[in-house]
Amino acid sequence: MSSPTTAPARNRRTTSPAGLRPPRRRHSPARPRRSVLLTVLTWLVVLYALLPLLWLAISATKTQEGLAGSFGLWFGDDFALWDNIVQTFSYDDGVFGRWLLNTLLYVVLGAGGATLLAVLGGYALAKFDFPGRRAVFAVVIGAVAVPGTALAVPTFLMFSSMGLTDTPWAVIIPSLVSPFGLYLMWVFATEAIPAELMEAARVDGAGELRTFVQVCLPLLAPGMVTVLLFTVVQTWNNYFLPLIMIKNADWYPLTLGLNHWNAQARTAGGEPVFHLVVTGSLLTVVPLVAAFLLLQKHWQSGLAAGSVKE
Structure with missing residues (x-):
């Protein structure tokens, strides 16, 4: 007979002792811990962001009468989206198209110029040492903290003395200044461009301009x-600056137009065109959504830059 100590392995106890809980499952980035509260809050934020867009898209399919006689988050009896788009571009001698071109002009020259200046300034502040660099840093931080509305009156008085009010330059020139963009590019250039890479380019005979364009950019x-x-x-989406600078409706951006x-319904004998306002607002949002969708790959590619050591 075999003794208890020589019992077959299959008869040995492999389970944990009675009364002991099994070990807890460890959480990892691939298997994060689930939180009901966090999930509910996330869905509330999603609804808060998407409900206005849903209302705007649905309301753009309704006529003037349908806006007042139907539920806001559901379609009306007549689907008039295409008719509303045609009326939006043809109403008031097609002034909506002029406002759209004005907005594109302000964006191309204003936002494009602000981005270019922010890149050049941020690169210079991050990679070159010169007298007054700390003072520039203090000015930039202070400019970020100052709201744009606080500078509206001084900006208007300055442009009025130069005779530039009621012209496109009154909107384009102030848009060229972006303290937050300059600060963001300053911080990004400091981390994204290794000093050794610039030194290697200079040793190979590249000038400063070629190093910036071909290596750093x-x-x-x-x-x-x-x-x-x-x-x-x-x-x-700029509204306040054009409001105080421009009086001629031919130079209105989409926001002012x-x-x-929307305000002409409150004037004596004014025609309410709320369905055109809603449709125009939808057409105004579409380019911004398209810009984010087209550029998100390039935007997200920089979020993890330098996080993995090769």
Whole structure:
């Protein structure tokens, strides 16, 4: 007979002792811990962001009468989206198209110029040492903290003395200054461009301009896209600056033009065109959504830059 100590392995106890809990499952980035509260809050934020867009898209399919006689988050009896788009571009002698071109002009020159200046300034502040660099840093930080509305009156008085009010330059020139974009490119250039890479380019005989264009500029692409998106959204949705600078309706951006259509219902004998205001607002949002979708790959590529050591 075999003793208890020589029992077959299959008869040995492999389970944990009674009363002991199994070991807890460890969480990892591939298997994160689930939080019901965090999930609920996330869905609330998603609804808060998407419900206005859903209302705007649905309301753009309704006529003037359908807006007042139907539920806001559901379609009306008549699907009039195409008719509303045609009326939006043809109403008031097609002034909506002029406002759209004005907005594109302000964005291309204003936001594009602001991005270019932010890239050049941020690169210079990050990679070159010169007298007054700390003072520039203090000025930039202070400019970021100052709201744009606080500078509206001084800006208007300055441009009025130069005779530039009621012209496109009154909107374009102030849009060229982006303290936040400059600070963002300053920080990004400091981390994204190794000093050894610039020294290697200089040793190979490349000048400063060639080093910036061929070596440093591709590394700054994610930061450039981020600054470009911020400045484009800021210029596209700019309302207060054109409001105080421009009186001629022919130079209105979309924000002022749609507000003009919305306000004409409150004037004596004014025609309410709320369905055109809603449709115009939808057409105003579409380019911004398209810009984010087209540039998100370049934007997201910079978020993990330098996080993995090869």
